[in-house]
Structure formats: structure tokens, C-alpha cells
Amino acid sequence: MHRLRRAIDSRRCHRQRRRLLSAVAGGDQQIRDIPPTTCAVPWNRILRAHICRSRPDLALALYRRMRALSPTLPNSYTLPLALRAGTSARIASAIHAHALHLGLHAHPDVARQLLAAYARHGLADEARHVFDAMPSKRTTMSWNMLISAYSVCCDPNNAMATFARMAATDEPLPDAVTWTTLLSAHARCGKHPVVLELFGDMYRSGCEGNAESVAVALSACPYAGDLALAKGKAIHGYGFTKGVVRGYLFVTNSLVCMYGKLGEMDDARKVFREAGERNIVTWNAIITSYAAAGMCDEALDVLVRMGQRGGMAAPNVVSWSAVIGGFASSGDYERALELFRRMQRQWLSPNVVTLATVLSACTELLAVRLGREVHSYAIRSMLDRHSLVENGLINMYAKCGRVAAARTVFDGMKSRDLVSWNSMLAGYGMHGLCDNALALFADMAEANVDPDGVTFVAVLSACSHAGRVWEGRRLFDQMMLEHKISPSMEHYTCMVDLLGRAGLLKDASKLIETMPMEADLCVWGALLNSCRIHGDAAMAEATIAKVLQAGAETTGNHTLITNLYAACGMWDDSKRVRVMTREAGLRKNPGQSWIEVKNKVFAFVAGRVPPSLPGAEEVFRVLDDLYREMDDERRSIEEDHIVNVR
DNA sequence: CTAGGGTTAG
Numbered sequence: 001m002h003r004l005r006r007a008i009d010s011r012r013c014h015r016q017r018r019r020l021l022s023a024v025a026g027g028d029q030q031i032r033d034i035p036p037t038t039c040a041v042p043w044n045r046i047l048r049a050h051i052c053r054s055r056p057d058l059a060l061a062l063y064r065r066m067r068a069l070s071p072t073l074p075n076s077y078t079l080p081l082a083l084r085a086g087t088s089a090r091i092a093s094a095i096h097a098h099a100l101h102l103g104l105h106a107h108p109d110v111a112r113q114l115l116a117a118y119a120r121h122g123l124a125d126e127a128r129h130v131f132d133a134m135p136s137k138r139t140t141m142s143w144n145m146l147i148s149a150y151s152v153c154c155d156p157n158n159a160m161a162t163f164a165r166m167a168a169t170d171e172p173l174p175d176a177v178t179w180t181t182l183l184s185a186h187a188r189c190g191k192h193p194v195v196l197e198l199f200g201d202m203y204r205s206g207c208e209g210n211a212e213s214v215a216v217a218l219s220a221c222p223y224a225g226d227l228a229l230a231k232g233k234a235i236h237g238y239g240f241t242k243g244v245v246r247g248y249l250f251v252t253n254s255l256v257c258m259y260g261k262l263g264e265m266d267d268a269r270k271v272f273r274e275a276g277e278r279n280i281v282t283w284n285a286i287i288t289s290y291a292a293a294g295m296c297d298e299a300l301d302v303l304v305r306m307g308q309r310g311g312m313a314a315p316n317v318v319s320w321s322a323v324i325g326g327f328a329s330s331g332d333y334e335r336a337l338e339l340f341r342r343m344q345r346q347w348l349s350p351n352v353v354t355l356a357t358v359l360s361a362c363t364e365l366l367a368v369r370l371g372r373e374v375h376s377y378a379i380r381s382m383l384d385r386h387s388l389v390e391n392g393l394i395n396m397y398a399k400c401g402r403v404a405a406a407r408t409v410f411d412g413m414k415s416r417d418l419v420s421w422n423s424m425l426a427g428y429g430m431h432g433l434c435d436n437a438l439a440l441f442a443d444m445a446e447a448n449v450d451p452d453g454v455t456f457v458a459v460l461s462a463c464s465h466a467g468r469v470w471e472g473r474r475l476f477d478q479m480m481l482e483h484k485i486s487p488s489m490e491h492y493t494c495m496v497d498l499l500g501r502a503g504l505l506k507d508a509s510k511l512i513e514t515m516p517m518e519a520d521l522c523v524w525g526a527l528l529n530s531c532r533i534h535g536d537a538a539m540a541e542a543t544i545a546k547v548l549q550a551g552a553e554t555t556g557n558h559t560l561i562t563n564l565y566a567a568c569g570m571w572d573d574s575k576r577v578r579v580m581t582r583e584a585g586l587r588k589n590p591g592q593s594w595i596e597v598k599n600k601v602f603a604f605v606a607g608r609v610p611p612s613l614p615g616a617e618e619v620f621r622v623l624d625d626l627y628r629e630m631d632d633e634r635r636s637i638e639e640d641h642i643v644n645v646r
Numbered sequence: 647c648t649a650g651g652g653t654t655a656g
Contacts, residue, residue, distance in 0.1 A: 048647095080648085080649090084649090109648080109649095112648090112649055113648095113649070115649080115650095116649045116650075117649095119649090119650075120650095139649095140650085141649060141650055142649085142650085143650090144649090144650040144651075145649070145650050146650095147650090147651095148650060148651075151651090175650095175651095176651075177650055177651045178650085178651085179651085180650095180651040180652070181650070181651050182651095183651085183652095184651070184652070210651090210652095211652070212651050212652040213651080213652080214652090215652045215653055216651085216652060216653090218653085219652090219653065219654095248652095249652095249653075250652045250653045251652085251653080252653085253652095253653040253654065254652080254653050254654095255653095256653090256654090257653070257654065279653095280654080281653055281654045282653085282654085283654085284653095284654040284655070285653075285654050286654095287654085287655090288654060288655065291655090316655095317655075318654055318655045319654085319655080320655085321654095321655040321656080322654075322655045323655090324655085325655060325656065326655095329656095351655090352656090353655055353656050354655080354656090356656050357655075357656060360656080388656070392656090
């Protein structure tokens with residue numbers, strides 16, 4: 001019946017099809033001249049042709065034209081084709097609406113393609129709706145598409161629940177694709193331990209591991225803690241026995257990356273060398289491995305070699321971002337920024353990840369000017385509304401002292417994630433704007449965003465800088481009782497600082513005693529600093545005894561203690577520790593800084609007058625003035641603190 | 647003439 005009708009349609013529409021084809025070949029203007037028709041078949045053929053030639057834009061234009069001529073023209077063949085051409089969730093919903101209008105939503109082909117389209121774009125609720133209403137028997141494939149929808153929208157819990165629902169029904173069994181989809185649902189939102197557990201479940205259920213699932217499992221290995229390398233090697237071996245290592249690019253790439261992330265450069269290089277085939281991802285994986293191992297020059301070298309080889313694998317944004325990120329995380333921010341410039345000179349467009357990396361380098365260098373330049377670049381390339389860039393901007397502006405600019409970015413965001421809130425709060429905290437921080441913290445609760453440990457570090461340090469003991473104590477309790485966050489060393493450091501600065505030295509030292517972990521140097525340092533501020537030599541002495549007893553024989557520790565004695569006016573003790581330090585053979589690298597004036601670099605080493613500094617006397621006179629001003633400022637702030645505590 | 651799964655940069 002179907003075939004007969006298609007034959008009749010075909011003959012009736014033959015002439016129309018030819019006119020359509022020539023109109024389409026002539027470009028978009030001529031599409032408007034296509035005569036009205038009552039037959040969908042010729043349209044469908046051209047739609048299919050466009051999709052086969054990977055021109056979804058032309059296919060969609062044709063579909064729009066078709067509906068403009070007559071909304072009832074599309075049939076059960078047209079809608080699946082249009083859905084395949086759809087490039088956004090919005091288009092998928094529009095075609096769904098057309099299907100409902102035409103009464104074709106229950107047609108098996110239409111329903112299946114609707115489910116596929118919703119899954120591709122991660123509209124899980126809509127996918128679920130179509131799935132539940134599907135007329136035909138549920139197949140493994142339709143289950144897989146629903147699970148995939150949850151995977152795409154980063155909802156591993158519902159992916160798992162759907163998998164459980166599928167397992168509870170006895171008809172369609174999960175296959176390798178079902179398992180792989182479930183694995184990737186967890187991998188893409190960072191639930192790496194679950195990925196490895198599920199990979200084990202998959203093996204135990206008797207499902208054959210294939211290249212795709214092995215690739216996902218390998219990508220999760222570097223996050224498996226102490227057993228990471230052992231697990232990675234086990235899965236490597238498993239893949240080998242299944243014959244999915246050699247000749248499977250995805251697995252090769254996953255292996256290079258896994259070994260690289262674990263710092264096993266020899267293994268990473270070995271897999272890379274022995275790979276029969278390489279693509280851009282393979283090259284980027286080896287670049288990333290070098291960068292992760294801190295071998296940034298080697299990473300750059302590979303990138304340059306890629307460029308010289310020419311042809312197939314030219315370096316792309318990922319290659320460049322990886323090298324830039326490598327330099328940035330090794331602390332060489334200047335090199336990172338220099339490479340960012342070089343990348344732009346090669347006419348390669350940075351993307352949101354590149355910008356986020358570059359912004360973090362700007363932040364560390366306190367390079368607001370360059371940061372603003374990156375901001376304007378982001379606006380021009382329309383990347384400024386992406387949360388990754390926005391969070392980077394908030395962080396950059398806040399840490400560079402432009403708190404108002406940071407707030408402008410924050411206020412302009414359409415949706416704020418935890419990182420946005422934490423960056424803004426930390427910005428207020430580090431500039432002593434405690435009231436702003438506390439107000440924003442209240443807004444955060446209002447917006448139903450759950451704070452995490454980082455949030456509390458930000459607000460607690462804001463309180464400690466402003467001497468707000470009562471608020472700080474309340475927040476600390478709230479963190480533990482309401483939010484069930486167990487305090488980390490950082491939180492204790494904040495609290496010791498808060499209590500100590502306010503002069504509550506006994507409370508601070510009592511808190512250290514009741515801490516569930518061994519206090520580290522930061523915690524002791526906070527207490528000692530408070531002793532210094534309040535001139536409590538006895539408490540300082542007792543504290544130092546405890547630090548020495550804890551036996552942290554590091555240079556920094558000795559220097560800290562020396563300075564502390566000196567600050568408390570206990571010069572004899574200060575000298576004693578200094579001698580002790582020298583005897584222990586510990587020497588601190590002297591602090592250094594340098595400035596560039598007219599292409600000449602002037603270096604300053606702590607405690608040493610530069611031999612060839614013109615106008616040294618003048619410099620030191622200005623410095624003395626500055627010190628005096630800073631001291632006055634400090635004293636007035638401390639007086640404020642005392643007033644606040646009372 | 648036909649759906650679903652995979653690797654790299656933060």
C-alpha cells in the first residue's frame with residue numbers, strides 16, 4: 001500500500017521535482033519562486049539530499065519554505081528529516097508543535113526522531129514525555145536515547161534511574177551502547193569513581209566491553225586516587241585482550257591522556273609513538289601530557305612541530321589552550337600571555353576556555369589592563385555571556401582591586417553558579433568589604449544556591465578582616481549545623497584569625513586544641529600574628545614552644561618565629577632563633593623583586609641595598625614615609641577593631 | 647533506507 005502510493009506520488013510529482021531542484025540549485029532567492037504544490041515527495045527528496053551532503057541550513061530553509069506555502073504540506077517523512085536537520089533545541093520543539101498540529105506526533109518515525117532530537121539537545125523532560133507516549137514497543141534504542149538525554153543535560157541520577165527502570169522490565173536488555181551512555185552520563189559531570197564502578201558492573205553483567213566504553217573508563221582513571229595507575233593499566237590490559245587498542249583512535253587517545261595525566265610520560269610517549277594512526281586529538285593529548293607534567297617547553301615544542309608538519313594535523317584552539325594553560329599553572333604567566341598573543345597572530349580564534357585560562361594568568365599578575373583587553377575581546381567575539389568567561393572576569397576584577405567592575409559583571413549574568421557567588425564573595429572578603437559580603441551571602445540563600453566550603457572560607461575571612469566576631473561565629477556554626485559541612489584546616493585558620501585579631505587569644509588557642517586535625521603552620525601563624533598585634537609575649541612564647549614541639553623544621557617556620565620575636569620586642573630570643581636557623585643549615589631564599597624602567601631592570605633583594613642604584617637615598621626616604629603612613633593606617637584600623645568587638 | 651554510545655584544553 002505504502003509502496004504503491006509512493007510510486008503514484010513519484011510519477012505525479014516528477015515534473016515538480018525537477019523544477020524544485022533547479023530552483024534550489026540556483027540559490028535561496030529562487031526558492032521563493034517555487035510554485036505551490038500539494039505533494040511532499042519532491043520536497044522530501046531534496047531535504048534528504050541536503051542532509052546527506054551535510055547542509056542542514058539548506059534543509060531547514062527548504063522546510064520553512066514548505067510550511068510557508070502550506071502548513072499541511074509536511075508529512076510523516078518530512079518531519080523526521082526536518083528534525084535531523086535541526087541544530088537547536090528550539091527548532092526541535094517547534095517541529096514537535098508542527099507534528100501535534102498535523103496529528104503526526106504518534107507516528108512511529110516521527111516519535112522516534114523527536115526522541116532522538118530531544119536527546120541530542122539534552123531536553124530530558126521533553127524526551128521523557130515523547131518516550132512515555134511512544135506508541136510502538138520500547139526498544140533498546142529508545143531506552144538508550146532517553147538515557148542519553150539525561151546524559152547530555154548532566155543529570156546522572158535520572159540516567160541511572162532510567163537504567164534501573166529498564167533493567168526492571170525484562171524485554172529489551174541493556175546493550176553495550178546503554179552501558180556506554182550510562183558511563184558517559186557520569187563521566188561528563190565529573191563522577192569518575194562511579195564510572196569505574198559501572199564499568200565493573202558492565203563486565204560482571206556479561207556485557208562485552210567495546211572500544212567506546214573502554215575509552216570512557218580510561219578517561220575516568222586519573223581521578224581514581226591511589227589506585228589510579230593500577231586501574232588504568234588493568235583497563236588498558238582488558239582493552240588489549242578485547243582487541244580494541246590497536247587501530248582504535250579513541251582508545252589510543254584516551255590512553256595517552258590517562259598516562260599523561262598520571263605523570264607517566266614514558267607510557268604516554270610509548271602509546272603515542274606506537275599509534276598506527278594519529279589525529280588532532282592524539283597530538284593534543286601528548287601536548288596536554290607534557291603540560292600536566294610541568295614540561296611546558298616540550299609541550300610548546302610539539303605544538304611547533306605540528307605546525308611545521310603541515311597538512312592533516314595543524315594546531316587548533318585546544319592545542320594552544322593546553323600550552324597556555326600549562327605555562328599558567330606552572331606560574332610562568334608572562335609566557336602564557338605571550339603565547340596568547342602568538343596564537344592570535346596566527347589568526348586562531350580563542351574560545352571560552354582559552355579566555356578563562358588567560359584571565360586567570362592576568363589575575364595572578366594583577367594585570368588589569370590586559371584583563372580589560374581580554375574583556376573587550378570577549379565582548380567583540382560574543383563570548384562574554386558565557387559563565388566560564390564571566391566567572392574569570394569576576395575573579396580577575398575582584399583580585400585586581402576593581403570590586404565594582406566585578407560586581408557589574410556579576411549583576412549582568414543571566415545565571416550564576418556556585419563559582420560566580422564564591423568569586424564575588426572572596427572579592428569582597430579580601431578587600432575588607434564585610435558588609436557587602438554578608439549581604440551577598442544573604443542574596444545567595446535567597447537565590448537558593450547552596451554554599452560549599454569555599455563559600456564559608458570567603459565569608460569567614462571577610463568577617464575576620466573586619467573584626468566581626470559575632471557574625472563569624474554564627475556563620476561557623478551555621479556551616480556545620482545547617483549545611484553539614486565539616487570545617488577544613490582553612491576554616492579553622494579563618495576562625496583562629498577572627499578570634500585572635502579581636503583579642504580573644506584564649507578562645508583562639510582553645511579552638512586549635514579542639515580541632516580534629518593537627519594544626520598546620522597557617523593556623524599557628526594566625527595565632528602568632530594575633531599575639532603580635534596584641535603584644536601578648538607570654539602567649540607567643542607558649543605558641544612558639546608548641547610549634548617547635550610539632551617539629552616542623554622548615555626555613556619559613558624559623559623565619560616566621562624570628563620575625564615574631566622581633567615584632568614583640570624580644571630581641572634576644574629573635575637572635576637565638578636566627579642562630580639556631582643558621583646552625584641547622586637552613587637558609588631562606590631572600591625575597592626579590594624587580595622593576596623595569598626604560599628597558600633596564602632594577603632588582604631589589606630583601607635586606608640589601610642595590611650597589612648601582614642611582615638616587616638610592618631618595619628611594620629610601622620615600623620608603624620610610626610610606627612605612628610611616630602604613631603604620632598609622634594599621635593603628636587606626638586596629639583601633640576600629642577594638643571598638644567593633646565591644 | 648533508517649535513530650543511540652567514544653578521546654583532548656579550564
